[in-house]
Amino acid sequence: MTPNGWGTGGRMCEALPMDIGVLGGTGPAGRGVATRLASIGHQVTLGSRDAGRAAGVVDELRARWGDRVAGLRPGDNEAAASATDLVVIATVWDAAVPTAEEYAGLLAGKTVIAMANGLHKQGRTFTPVLPPEGSLAQAVQAVAPEARVVAAFHLIPAAALGDLDHELGQDVLVVGDDDDARTTVLDLVDTIPGLRGLDAGPLANALGLEAFAAALLTVNLRHKGEGSLRVEGIGPRRTPPTAPTAGT
Amino acid sequence: MTPNGWGTGGRMCEALPMDIGVLGGTGPAGRGVATRLASIGHQVTLGSRDAGRAAGVVDELRARWGDRVAGLRPGDNEAAASATDLVVIATVWDAAVPTAEEYAGLLAGKTVIAMANGLHKQGRTFTPVLPPEGSLAQAVQAVAPEARVVAAFHLIPAAALGDLDHELGQDVLVVGDDDDARTTVLDLVDTIPGLRGLDAGPLANALGLEAFAAALLTVNLRHKGEGSLRVEGIGPRRTPPTAPTAGT
Numbered sequence: 001m002t003p004n005g006w007g008t009g010g011r012m013c014e015a016l017p018m019d020i021g022v023l024g025g026t027g028p029a030g031r032g033v034a035t036r037l038a039s040i041g042h043q044v045t046l047g048s049r050d051a052g053r054a055a056g057v058v059d060e061l062r063a064r065w066g067d068r069v070a071g072l073r074p075g076d077n078e079a080a081a082s083a084t085d086l087v088v089i090a091t092v093w094d095a096a097v098p099t100a101e102e103y104a105g106l107l108a109g110k111t112v113i114a115m116a117n118g119l120h121k122q123g124r125t126f127t128p129v130l131p132p133e134g135s136l137a138q139a140v141q142a143v144a145p146e147a148r149v150v151a152a153f154h155l156i157p158a159a160a161l162g163d164l165d166h167e168l169g170q171d172v173l174v175v176g177d178d179d180d181a182r183t184t185v186l187d188l189v190d191t192i193p194g195l196r197g198l199d200a201g202p203l204a205n206a207l208g209l210e211a212f213a214a215a216l217l218t219v220n221l222r223h224k225g226e227g228s229l230r231v232e233g234i235g236p237r238r239t240p241p242t243a244p245t246a247g248t
Numbered sequence: 249m250t251p252n253g254w255g256t257g258g259r260m261c262e263a264l265p266m267d268i269g270v271l272g273g274t275g276p277a278g279r280g281v282a283t284r285l286a287s288i289g290h291q292v293t294l295g296s297r298d299a300g301r302a303a304g305v306v307d308e309l310r311a312r313w314g315d316r317v318a319g320l321r322p323g324d325n326e327a328a329a330s331a332t333d334l335v336v337i338a339t340v341w342d343a344a345v346p347t348a349e350e351y352a353g354l355l356a357g358k359t360v361i362a363m364a365n366g367l368h369k370q371g372r373t374f375t376p377v378l379p380p381e382g383s384l385a386q387a388v389q390a391v392a393p394e395a396r397v398v399a400a401f402h403l404i405p406a407a408a409l410g411d412l413d414h415e416l417g418q419d420v421l422v423v424g425d426d427d428d429a430r431t432t433v434l435d436l437v438d439t440i441p442g443l444r445g446l447d448a449g450p451l452a453n454a455l456g457l458e459a460f461a462a463a464l465l466t467v468n469l470r471h472k473g474e475g476s477l478r479v480e481g482i483g484p485r486r487t488p489p490t491a492p493t494a495g496t
Contacts, residue, residue, distance in 0.1 A: 218453060227479035227481055231464065231478075
């Protein structure tokens with residue numbers, strides 16, 4: 001438990017280490033999430049369309065962080081999509097859906113994190129770019145229907161995630177239709193020092209997370225500093241009621 | 249300036265008191281915002297379709313808060329829409345657009361705050377209900393094209409707004425296409441103790457604010473406590489660059 005009350009939230013971490021793959025791992029978001037997940041003891045395959053480029057990035061990250069990223073290894077996107085426990089789609093936003101479609105077979109049955117925001121920048125303004133499905137996460141789900149898609153990590157700057165000397169202090173809203181997959185990701189977020197996972201419901205709410213990112217990034221452009229999202233006054237997750245809408 | 253750093257933000261308040269109207273002032277959101285704005289010295293017309301009902305609610309609020317709401321008076325919605333400085337549309341969400349349309353003539357040229365979220369609740373889940381225009385605020389703008397529509401106050405519980413003994417401590421993202429109107433609302437928010445206005449850009453970003461509300465309300469259902477939004481690490485508004493896209 002960190003002094004600010006964020007942190008592991010008292011949850012158990014017996015499942016560590018997980019075998020995690022990051023698709024599009026050489027970009028800023030991918031490096032950030034791969035580095036941070038490796039730093040808490042997971043086996044992370046940093047994938048890229050170009051395995052050579054992935055190897056170069058992993059060499060760089062090892063040179064910078066040494067043993068702190070001992071679990072990090074390079075691979076192509078196919079190797080990353082073959083990770084057994086969790087796959088993160090961390091490509092640039094407009095590649096998220098085609099990448100999910102390409103590896104849909106390997107993603108079937110797995111917990112898959114979609115972290116992309118569609119963004120249009122003009123001057124001091126970001127506005128959201130959303131697909132016909134509502135959100136990119138829902139579009140990812142549509143092309144990989146057997147994946148258990150969870151959307152998370154929209155509002156954390158990639159640079160902060162990837163800088164292990166930077167102390168995080170943020171809340172991460174997590175949404176997804178599969179209760180087990182969403183819980184897996186909430187628990188994973190809670191094990192990252194400085195982060196706290198908040199259960200924001202079904203994948204339909206990815207729209208709010210993705211579109212809110214444009215608003216928050218605009219605040220960053222128009223105010224001094226860089227914003228981190230916190231939701232104050234919120235306690236631990238409640239135990240779900242038993243089978244609220246079971247049957248039929 | 250409150251001890252937590254929220255508050256007036258050092259801004260000047262020479263324009264006080266403003267003449268403010270609240271359409272749909274008898275519902276929870278309307279009572280809340282009317283009470284809070286009256287409490288900081290504004291002249292506030294609490295409007296309703298039924299002026300008698302507005303009078304009853306104002307009597308109630310005066311009985312509860314006495315001189316703290318001295319500037320509060322009842323009226324019909326037409327009287328509220330006739331306020332000279334600012335009109336707040338605080339009806340239930342599905343009445344926001346028809347109400348704006350009905351009073352579009354009176355709203356022309358005025359700063360108009362749209363605070364509605366379209367919400368669908370099922371079990372422990374809220375999801376957003378959005379019109380074809382993208383957000384309710386944009387739909388309000390479409391039916392009242394000469395109003396200077398600003399969206400704000402989405403994420404503050406009505407009960408907290410209306411309870412003057414409840415110390416607020418939240419950030420309020422504010423969006424709108426008219427720079428002066430958006431600045432008016434940002435300044436107004438900054439004068440409410442415990443609130444801070446954050447400039448989140450154009451009205452297109454109302455989509456993110458409205459849809460994020462569904463996600464945050466779902467967090468409230470699934471965690472103990474009640475969440476307040478804060479954006480940490482953010483400082484004062486930057487001075488806008490001179491005429492970034494002027495000309496043509």
